[in-house]
Amino acid sequence: MAQPHVVILGGGFGGLTAARALAKAPVRVTLVDRRNHHLFQPLLYQVATAALNPSDIAYPIRAVLAKQANARVLLADARGIDPVRRVVTLDDGELAYDYLVVATGATHSYFGHDDWSTHAPGLKSIEDALEIRRRVFLAYEAAEREADPAAQAAWLRFVVVGAGPTGVELAGALGEIGLHTLAKDFRTIDPTRVEVLLVEGNPRVLGGFTPKLGTAAEASLGRRHVTVRCNTKVTAVDAGGVEVQLADGRRERIEARTVLWAAGVKASPLAASLGVPLDGAGRVKVEGDLSIPGHPEVFVVGDLAACAFDGKPVPGVCQGAIQGGRHAARMIRADLGSGKRAPFRYKDKGSLATIGRASAVAQIGARSHHGFFAWLLWWVIHIFYLIGFKNRFFVMLSWAWSWLTFQRGARLITGEVGALPAIHGIGADGARALPPAGETISPR
């Protein structure tokens, strides 16, 4: 008799952990992902801000599972799940399962305004990160060409929406790019005049951390020329900036050519096809053992699962996905052996967010740290979790290099350059410009 077939949807932390935890189980594993690589998402903002290369934080899923004889990898897009027939519908066929682990994660939510995504890209994939990198570095090029001071300021103003860990990390890095990385590269603009606005609807930054750490993070952001605007909700986004609503109801427009989105949570649309109750963000309300109601052979883990432990919701972080994936694998092994199902227990190993060079906040149990020690901790933990020795080693070196030199090695603008301001602006800022005579630049 053939061994049971376990299909895992998603090669992120949850899916990959589940696959590896089944290495010695009497099952056949098929891991389905529409990308060929696992992505170390916590460091994605470092690619977006040119400190790391895509391949430093991404690794082929096939390579991770190459030595696991009972696993195979399928590059495919899962479109739906039929729990009654026990099949997954792919873009071009169907895949039958005995057990299913759904770990397709979540993305940012534009709160019903999906058209904002063109003007304010989010940060979930390598492509997103490269698009943000392209926009950030092109903004400086555009500012260098722009004659009108107000228009130039809009190019040097960066708005980050959402002050969770991703937003704080992005904003901190954007501040440092102007202050250190590009400080000497331009002639007509002064990159240190960069303005970074971190806009948050809630009353404070890093809502998941203690208020004390939030305050420390704000101070650290301030030193990087990041202006934090809490109690400020975004009501419109277009190519020229954002419109916000303040706590007192007043509206205000912020002119900024670069807007980045790091707010909200929207579950993968696959959840809806399971036909079980979802929460407001579209996540699956799972049973205590992470299976779905009525179908003990289907598990949902990671960001796609809405589950609570000890009366608190399990946060949508790597640790939650890793522990969930491991738990699902353990339940499958229990079913096939003589074990019994058990409820999922989440162990909070702490939260970390980095603000920039030698600055981070860390909350581990009741203790909280900020500053250099927290940064060191963040650094060691992230290196440790990166899959594959090569990545670990190269990321360490890249960071050591960035730290020593204030440089960011990967600041390439690839893809389409698109429209920049007409060049008649060059030389307008007399102080930094080269003497204009003899090089007449005239608009056509």
Added chain:
Amino acid sequence: MAQPHVVILGGGFGGLTAARALAKAPVRVTLVDRRNHHLFQPLLYQVATAALNPSDIAYPIRAVLAKQANARVLLADARGIDPVRRVVTLDDGELAYDYLVVATGATHSYFGHDDWSTHAPGLKSIEDALEIRRRVFLAYEAAEREADPAAQAAWLRFVVVGAGPTGVELAGALGEIGLHTLAKDFRTIDPTRVEVLLVEGNPRVLGGFTPKLGTAAEASLGRRHVTVRCNTKVTAVDAGGVEVQLADGRRERIEARTVLWAAGVKASPLAASLGVPLDGAGRVKVEGDLSIPGHPEVFVVGDLAACAFDGKPVPGVCQGAIQGGRHAARMIRADLGSGKRAPFRYKDKGSLATIGRASAVAQIGARSHHGFFAWLLWWVIHIFYLIGFKNRFFVMLSWAWSWLTFQRGARLITGEVGALPAIHGIGADGARALPPAGETISPR
């Protein structure tokens, strides 16, 4: 009186060398490029074959010139030159010059069939390299899904057109990817069954090297499962393969889903706007001092210049561009001081091409080398010329890693995945497939 304005078009080896050689001259320099980075083109094939990251071989032009007070960088697309009015037309304005150095290079020529470029991408930019990388690694994914043996073979067959250094290097790397890098990653296909065809219209590979080295390169390619087909001209290219004409006039079709182009030379279209005689490939026939006829203030250097030295044409390689850029700068300095113009003298420092792991060919003056020693030489020289310590250091480590482990770190598929074969093919190859029962995969 303002200092003379030197405009340099192109931030490749020629343009960048010219800019740096003018650092201490009494001039103002504007370097114009439509990209923000200088590209170390000789190693571009390593990005295309996933051994290196884009930022390992590309460096922001601004950063290269950040400390040169008399130089500024302009991200712009030069559209034409008016040597009479002494202005460069940009995409959105004009730039006046006193001296002009045109170093915009050349690209591949599809011999009048530009529509082939969709099916057979060339290798000139980072985007090209990433597109080739995407196609190569997607081909393996497609083969893994394909049931029909002939269709599967077409996915595992790679055709490289043109057996100059770029073609030889690409073909060698493609052979090694199947033999070593991916050998263990797939379940239904055997990646070592990969076929690489290197198609060349001339009677032998590496026409610029001695026949002895050509033979050595062919033998080395054979050990990497590369089939060399000389005297074979490509007469048609489509999505499914190429049609070729053999020496005896017979035509033959080669079914291959991945075709890469490394043949021909076509000069940058900017050359035509100078209004001076061009050669067959569209290159500018320059004077002995690299200026253009009738305009001693305009120089053309690098791949865009057609010039001869010692009765032989100066080859379109880095050394030619670097020496040309330096010469143009020297002529400008001579004009402004009391020096005199002098003819350009090309010093051939030798030619190198690498075939793969521990194998290369080198021709230095009358001496020629092949095998491990030539490879070591190639390695040292390429590291040495990479701009910026960081790159040098990281490339060295990346290579050391690849060499020790047979791995290629950057094999990410980014961008659109597109259509792959329907998944009903999975499990067709019984020998390597997991047991098919219980995981019924059916086409819709």
